[in-house]
Amino acid sequence: MEKRVVVIGNGMVGQRLVDELLARQASPDADADGVAITVLGAEPVAAYDRVALSTYFGGATLDDLTIADTDAMAAAGVDLRLGVTVTAIDRQARTVALADGDDVAYDHLVLATGSDPFVPPIPGHDRPGCFVYRTLDDLEAIESWATAEGRTNGVVIGGGLLGLEAANALRNLRLDTHVVEMAERLMPQQLDAAAAGMLQRWVTELDVHCHLGFATRSVVGHGDPDDAGAPVRGLETADGEVLEADIVVFSAGIRPRHQLAEAAGLAIGERGGVVIDDHCLTTDPDISAIGEVACHAGRVYGLVGPGYSMAAAVADRLTGGDGTFEGADTSTKLKLLGVDVASFGTPAPDDDRVEFSDPDTKVHRRVSLSGGQVTGGVLIGDLSNYDALHAMSTGAMASDGVAALVVPADLAGAAAPAVELPDSVQLCSCNNVTRGECKVAIADGNHNLADLKACTNAGTGCGGCVPDLGKLLFAELDALGIEAKRSLCAHFDQTRQELFDLIRFHRHGSWQEVVAAHGRGRGCEICRPAVASILASLGNGYVLEGDRAGLQDTNDRSLANMQRNGTYSVVPRVPGGEITPDQLIALGEIAKEFDLYTKITGAQRVDLFGAQLHQLPAIWQRVIDAGMESGHAYGKALRTVKSCVGDTWCRYGVQDSVTMAIDIERRYRGLRAPHKLKGAVSGCTRECAEAQSKDFGVIATEAGWNLYVCGNGGRTPRHAELFAVDLTDEQLITYLDRFLMFYVRTADRLERTAPWFENLEGGMEYLRSVIIDDVLGICDELEADMAHHIDTYECEWTATLDDPSRLSHFVEFVNAPEENSTPVWISERGQRIPAR
Amino acid sequence: MTDTLPSETSDTTVDPTATPTPTPTSAGGDAGPEVWVDVCAVGDVPLDRGVAALVAGAPVAIFRLSPTEPGGEVEWYAVSHVEPASGALIMARGLVGSADTAEGSIPTVASPLLKERYDLSTGACLDDPTRSLATYDLRIVGDRVEISPHSG
Numbered sequence: 001m002e003k004r005v006v007v008i009g010n011g012m013v014g015q016r017l018v019d020e021l022l023a024r025q026a027s028p029d030a031d032a033d034g035v036a037i038t039v040l041g042a043e044p045v046a047a048y049d050r051v052a053l054s055t056y057f058g059g060a061t062l063d064d065l066t067i068a069d070t071d072a073m074a075a076a077g078v079d080l081r082l083g084v085t086v087t088a089i090d091r092q093a094r095t096v097a098l099a100d101g102d103d104v105a106y107d108h109l110v111l112a113t114g115s116d117p118f119v120p121p122i123p124g125h126d127r128p129g130c131f132v133y134r135t136l137d138d139l140e141a142i143e144s145w146a147t148a149e150g151r152t153n154g155v156v157i158g159g160g161l162l163g164l165e166a167a168n169a170l171r172n173l174r175l176d177t178h179v180v181e182m183a184e185r186l187m188p189q190q191l192d193a194a195a196a197g198m199l200q201r202w203v204t205e206l207d208v209h210c211h212l213g214f215a216t217r218s219v220v221g222h223g224d225p226d227d228a229g230a231p232v233r234g235l236e237t238a239d240g241e242v243l244e245a246d247i248v249v250f251s252a253g254i255r256p257r258h259q260l261a262e263a264a265g266l267a268i269g270e271r272g273g274v275v276i277d278d279h280c281l282t283t284d285p286d287i288s289a290i291g292e293v294a295c296h297a298g299r300v301y302g303l304v305g306p307g308y309s310m311a312a313a314v315a316d317r318l319t320g321g322d323g324t325f326e327g328a329d330t331s332t333k334l335k336l337l338g339v340d341v342a343s344f345g346t347p348a349p350d351d352d353r354v355e356f357s358d359p360d361t362k363v364h365r366r367v368s369l370s371g372g373q374v375t376g377g378v379l380i381g382d383l384s385n386y387d388a389l390h391a392m393s394t395g396a397m398a399s400d401g402v403a404a405l406v407v408p409a410d411l412a413g414a415a416a417p418a419v420e421l422p423d424s425v426q427l428c429s430c431n432n433v434t435r436g437e438c439k440v441a442i443a444d445g446n447h448n449l450a451d452l453k454a455c456t457n458a459g460t461g462c463g464g465c466v467p468d469l470g471k472l473l474f475a476e477l478d479a480l481g482i483e484a485k486r487s488l489c490a491h492f493d494q495t496r497q498e499l500f501d502l503i504r505f506h507r508h509g510s511w512q513e514v515v516a517a518h519g520r521g522r523g524c525e526i527c528r529p530a531v532a533s534i535l536a537s538l539g540n541g542y543v544l545e546g547d548r549a550g551l552q553d554t555n556d557r558s559l560a561n562m563q564r565n566g567t568y569s570v571v572p573r574v575p576g577g578e579i580t581p582d583q584l585i586a587l588g589e590i591a592k593e594f595d596l597y598t599k600i601t602g603a604q605r606v607d608l609f610g611a612q613l614h615q616l617p618a619i620w621q622r623v624i625d626a627g628m629e630s631g632h633a634y635g636k637a638l639r640t641v642k643s644c645v646g647d648t649w650c651r652y653g654v655q656d657s658v659t660m661a662i663d664i665e666r667r668y669r670g671l672r673a674p675h676k677l678k679g680a681v682s683g684c685t686r687e688c689a690e691a692q693s694k695d696f697g698v699i700a701t702e703a704g705w706n707l708y709v710c711g712n713g714g715r716t717p718r719h720a721e722l723f724a725v726d727l728t729d730e731q732l733i734t735y736l737d738r739f740l741m742f743y744v745r746t747a748d749r750l751e752r753t754a755p756w757f758e759n760l761e762g763g764m765e766y767l768r769s770v771i772i773d774d775v776l777g778i779c780d781e782l783e784a785d786m787a788h789h790i791d792t793y794e795c796e797w798t799a800t801l802d803d804p805s806r807l808s809h810f811v812e813f814v815n816a817p818e819e820n821s822t823p824v825w826i827s828e829r830g831q832r833i834p835a836r
Numbered sequence: 837m838t839d840t841l842p843s844e845t846s847d848t849t850v851d852p853t854a855t856p857t858p859t860p861t862s863a864g865g866d867a868g869p870e871v872w873v874d875v876c877a878v879g880d881v882p883l884d885r886g887v888a889a890l891v892a893g894a895p896v897a898i899f900r901l902s903p904t905e906p907g908g909e910v911e912w913y914a915v916s917h918v919e920p921a922s923g924a925l926i927m928a929r930g931l932v933g934s935a936d937t938a939e940g941s942i943p944t945v946a947s948p949l950l951k952e953r954y955d956l957s958t959g960a961c962l963d964d965p966t967r968s969l970a971t972y973d974l975r976i977v978g979d980r981v982e983i984s985p986h987s988g
Contacts, residue, residue, distance in 0.1 A: 521941060523933050564924070815875050
């Protein structure tokens with residue numbers, strides 16, 4: 001019989017438990033009986049990434065943050081109940097009671113209720129304008145309060161890890177942001193004075209004001225000092241001074257949400273948390289606790305990593321294994337307000353120390369040693385040696401050459417030793433994947449980043465380890481004697497990117513030149529269209545000119561989309577989806593005259609089906625006469641830039657999305673790329689143009705445009721990721737020029753932007769460094785290449801019709817120009833379709 | 837078969853068991869009596885890009901392939917224009933190329949629809965042994981292309 005497992009809490013750790021259970025059930029050696037899972041979540045939405053919560057104000061949406069795959073859960077039979085409150089646990093009956101009166105029976109119960117923010121009981125802490133920072137609801141409440149007229153100042157109480165996260169959120173809301181901390185330094189739990197001082201330099205540079213040694217006596221309100229309902233005006237110190245604040249966010253620590261367990265009589269730790277043993281079992285063997293609600297060996301872990309380890313241990317036990325949790329390493333490596341911060345190990349105060357501080361670069365490194373063995377340390381501003389130092393602190397590798405890892409080579413007098421990290425070293429801390437596990441996956445045939453990520457889960461959490469993963473991948477492929485790059489096909493040894501660079505450098509203009517210089521044989525259906533695409537991207541004019549005509553794939557060859565019966569469809573460009581009544585009438589008349597099946601596409605255009613090869617010139621002449629041009633639906637090229645009506649019509653619009661979409665579509669029309677390109681512009685955050693499913697998506701904000709890149713619909717949907725916020729029109733176009741040309745130059749053949757991005761070593765940070773900071777020094781070239789494309793663009797159908805010699809492409813039989821084959825048609829819903 | 841021709845005289849059904857005849861550039865073979873149909877001028881067939889013709893009513897795809905190495909010979913091939921999987925008249929619009937096999941490099945054309953590759957010299961499909969293209973004998977007389985209407 002199935003074991004009924006009930007999970008209270010659908011946060012990150014609770015969700016991890018469900019994922020681990022489903023993964024174990026799906027494995028071939030799973031216990032035949034299996035488990036039936038019920039999840040009870042208090043929040044109205046499924047599990048989301050609480051660690052990344054501050055990105056919500058940076059443009060991330062609920063979809064971006066959501067980590068629960070509710071479709072997969074439903075398919076696996078998980079009963080996910082959201083917005084429900086558990087009121088009691090009946091350990092005798094083995095049921096939990098819900099607020100709506102329902103009871104849910106369990107064989108095993110897992111508490112994953114997490115924690116509540118701690119709000120110190122200072123007077124005025126509950127005034128309007130005081131908030132905590134934990135859930136999406138909290139964030140929405142903060143946003144609606146903070147964005148009201150005249151609110152400019154925000155204060156976070158608490159200078160720890162969560163406090164700095166909250167400060168980032170307020171900063172993203174464009175508030176003048178202050179952090180007050182009772183201790184004399186930031187992150188007093190993790191950092192010593194020198195490290196905290198360096199962090200403070202970074203934070204101050206971001207215009208976040210730090211007030212240290214700040215004791216809040218009360219939260220004061222506007223007007224009558226005795227009116228407890230008056231909105232917040234500021235924080236009053238013991239000295240009677242007031243720090244002005246229009247909004248106050250408490251982030252002064254967390255308290256385990258153990259009330260249910262306590263009421264059910266389970267043992268509670270001295271400082272809170274449900275006591276668990278090494279199997280994560282509470283004092284009732286039918287109940288486990290995991291994550292921030294659990295107290296293991298007297299310790300409550302406030303990090304997601306140990307919570308994930310507990311979830312894995314419980315999932316293992318529930319499916320017949322004997323997983324244990326024996327405490328966790330609390331070493332952390334993270335980005336706070338964009339600053340790299342790491343602390344590792346458990347150094348003692350009287351340990352030896354190697355320390356380096358450079359106020360210019362704002363880098364600080366401190367490593368503690370005892371008897372020559374690394375015991376722990378702190379790194380601010382540069383984490384490049386974190387993995388090695390961390391491995392030394394756990395004993396995974398010998399503590400050799402520590403000084404050279406801490407002090408720069410020119411000061412140390414010796415270069416840092418080449419460090420060979422052992423296989424046991426963790427590579428991905430979000431998903432607890434070791435370097436050894438990644439090596440095995442590479443040896444098993446996962447030879448690109450996307451496959452490796454999918455196979456190991458490494459790099460799929462915060463993404464911080466992806467550059468390391470990439471380095472490991474290439475080192476391993478080298479060691480295995482495998483050429484890391486992929487040659488295009490049997491006729492070319494180069495990758496598409498290399499071939500692109502060669503053709504660009506040598507200014508080749510024909511297939512014969514390219515194959516003679518760099519390839520062999522007659523080519524094939526892989527390399528011929530790839531070369532055609534590169535030649536077209538580099539602006540070599542009419543695509544059917546010279547020997548390039550014979551390179552074009554099926555659709556490009558006839559400048560129309562071949563359908564299953566050998567006839568073609570015709571798609572005129574409708575920039576931004578804006579079309580005049582006269583154009584619509586013209587399309588209708590053309591379709592009637594040629595008896596073409598007519599359908600509205602998903603890209604806000606009209607598709608006319610059933611044209612025969614010889615009819616294409618006549619049809620296109622009519623389309624062009626109606627003021628339209630080629631839509632390049634037949635090319636691996638820019639297709640459409642979809643738009644909503646924006647602030648021209650919509651009550652909610654904040655920018656003119658239609659004009660922007662038309663401008664962008666006209667700018668990049670005809671741009672040949674490794675694969676098709678789709679864009680969209682939405683006039684407000686309601687996102688009616690579905691910009692986040694496009695290769696590039698633009699969403700209007702009050703202050704400008706947010707740019708998203710590398711999204712995809714289709715077989716493997718992927719949300720576009722936020723690239724930059726609040727751009728001016730000029731910035732937006734500049735970044736798009738560079739982004740698109742960088743993709744055109746570097747992607748593999750038939751690689752959409754989404755998989756290209758997945759394989760991009762360094763991820764979004766790298767992409768931004770190339771496009772915004774120009775670290776490769778190629779932005780001028782990219783812009784020049786795009787300018788060349790824009791200057792030389794011509795409508796391919798106009799060019800075809802203007803030159804009678806080009807019409808020979810559209811004759812069906814070379815020896816019988818008047819004769820044409822006749823497909824068999826039938827009629828369905830009043831239109832002509834191919835016979836089946 | 838969803839296409840019909842204006843003059844319905846030919847049988848373009850492919851017999852997969854038939855032994856394909858190589859199509860040399862000279863007259864040839866034992867495919868039947870020597871009947872040659874004048875089709876078009878050499879210059880009407882672009883290099884490496886097929887054209888279709890009606891040969892005694894049958895739709896035929898003609899290919900003129902550039903040499904694979906400098907100084908090599910131009911090669912001519914004629915196969916059925918009917919795409920075997922769909923019955924559509926489109927084979928001449930497929931991409932040509934070469935494929936390396938155990939027997940050496942062979943000239944190919946890929947279906948414009950789902951890209952199955954066919955050996956231009958034998959009509960055999962490299963990706964699906966159940967399919968094949970009929971082949972036709974072809975010869976060049978002066979600057980004229982002639983095809984024998986009996987398919988192999």
